[in-house]
Amino acid sequence: MSGSRGTHNFNGFISFEGIEGSGKSTQAKLAADYLKGKGRDVLITEEPGGTKISRKIRGILLDAGNNMDPLTELLLYNSARAQHVREIIYPALTRGIIVITDRFSDSTLAYQGYARGIDLAVIKTLDDIVAPDLKPSLTFLLDMDVEEGLRRNRAAKKEDRFELETVEFHKKVRNGYHQIAVEEPDRIKIIDASASVGDVSKKIIEILESQWL
Numbered sequence: 001m002s003g004s005r006g007t008h009n010f011n012g013f014i015s016f017e018g019i020e021g022s023g024k025s026t027q028a029k030l031a032a033d034y035l036k037g038k039g040r041d042v043l044i045t046e047e048p049g050g051t052k053i054s055r056k057i058r059g060i061l062l063d064a065g066n067n068m069d070p071l072t073e074l075l076l077y078n079s080a081r082a083q084h085v086r087e088i089i090y091p092a093l094t095r096g097i098i099v100i101t102d103r104f105s106d107s108t109l110a111y112q113g114y115a116r117g118i119d120l121a122v123i124k125t126l127d128d129i130v131a132p133d134l135k136p137s138l139t140f141l142l143d144m145d146v147e148e149g150l151r152r153n154r155a156a157k158k159e160d161r162f163e164l165e166t167v168e169f170h171k172k173v174r175n176g177y178h179q180i181a182v183e184e185p186d187r188i189k190i191i192d193a194s195a196s197v198g199d200v201s202k203k204i205i206e207i208l209e210s211q212w213l
Contacts, residue, residue, distance in 0.1 A: 011137050012093055012096070012097065012098040012099060012137070013089070013093060013098075013099050013101075013134070013135075013136045013137050013138075014031070014098065014099070014100045014101070014136055014137070014138045014139070014140070015100075015101050015102075015103065015104040015106065015136040015138075015139045015140070016028040016031075016100070016101070016102050016103070016139070016140050016142065017103060017104070017106045017107060017110070017139055017140070017141045017142070017177060017188075018141060018142035018143065018144075018149075018177070018193060019143075019144070019146055019149045019170055019173055019174050019177070020149050020150060020153050020162060020163050020170060021144075021148070021149030021150055021151070021152035021153040022142035022143070022144050022149050022193040023142055023152075023193050023197065023200065024102055024103075024140070024142045024193075025046070025102050026197060027140065027142060027191075027197075027200055027201060027204060028044060028046075028100050028101075028102045029044060030197075030201045030204070031100060031140075031201075031204055031205070031208065032044040032100050034201075034205055034208065035098055035100075035208070040098050041095075041096065041097045041098065042097065042098045042099075042100060043088070043092045043097050043098070043099050043100070044099075044100045044101075044102075045084070045088055045089070045099065045100070045101050045102070046101060046102035046103060047077075047080065047081060047084060047101060047102065047103040047104055047107065048061055048076075048077060048080035048081070048084075048103075049080070049084070050084040050087075050088045050089075050101075051083050051084055051087045051088055053080070053083045053087075054080040054081075054083050054084045057076050057077075057079055057080040058080065060076060061073065061076055061077065061080075061161070062160035062161050062162070063160075063161060064160060064161045064164055066161060068161070070112060070116040070117070070118055071118070073112060073116070074108070074112045074116075074118055074122075074123065074126070075126075077107075077108055077112065078108070078126050078127075078129075078130045081104075081105070081108075081130050081131060082130045082131075085130065085131045085134060089101070089131075089134070090134070101136075104136060104139075105127045105131065105135070106139060106141075106177070106180055106188075108123055108127065109123055109124075109176060109180055110173045110174075110176035110177045110180065111162070111173055111176075113176060114172050114173065114175060114176025114177075114179065115169050115170075115172040115173045115176060135187070136187065137187070138187060138189070138207075138211065139184075139187050139188045139189065140189055140191055140204055140207075141177055141181055141188050141189065141190045141191065142191050142193035142200070143174070143177070143178075143190050143191065143192065143193055144192070144193040144194045145194065146167055146170040146171050146174055147167060148194065149170070149193075150163065150167070150170065189207055191203055191204060
């Protein structure tokens, strides 16, 4: 697929966003299972990842042994996304398949923009190049206290390069997500991720039923 496309207004692209330990991966899978149970064709994927190339880039990005410059980090995420969008996301959406992704471009704004301090205009320009006119029609932002999220991950022995960042870094990420949600309240639904897995899933399903089913 070429890098030049017209406008895409897909209504089947859902993203899950949130800080470390917010449970978005679990909730993305539960939402996919629910929609499949309703007879929908669903593809679940993640960022960085989803393709062989993107998974290799993921390994570099998350390796705790890599002392990475923020610009390098930004460009690697966009490289992984470029492959992911062209190989997986666009083809699936074009076939009418619902795509659920664990993270997408909002993560880049929150982590590399609001937390790392890279100019948001630069990030948005890169996003326009990498995924022109492609934005989730619905985003679930799983929100919770930063310290509790980090405790969850450490209890699960998850310690990649981002989980080892300071609490202040993760607070900047959370604040960034809140700012993005303020700017796009129709798309982004904030979910209290401190509740039980079942209660969080119930709230997400209620939103899916009200908007999609």
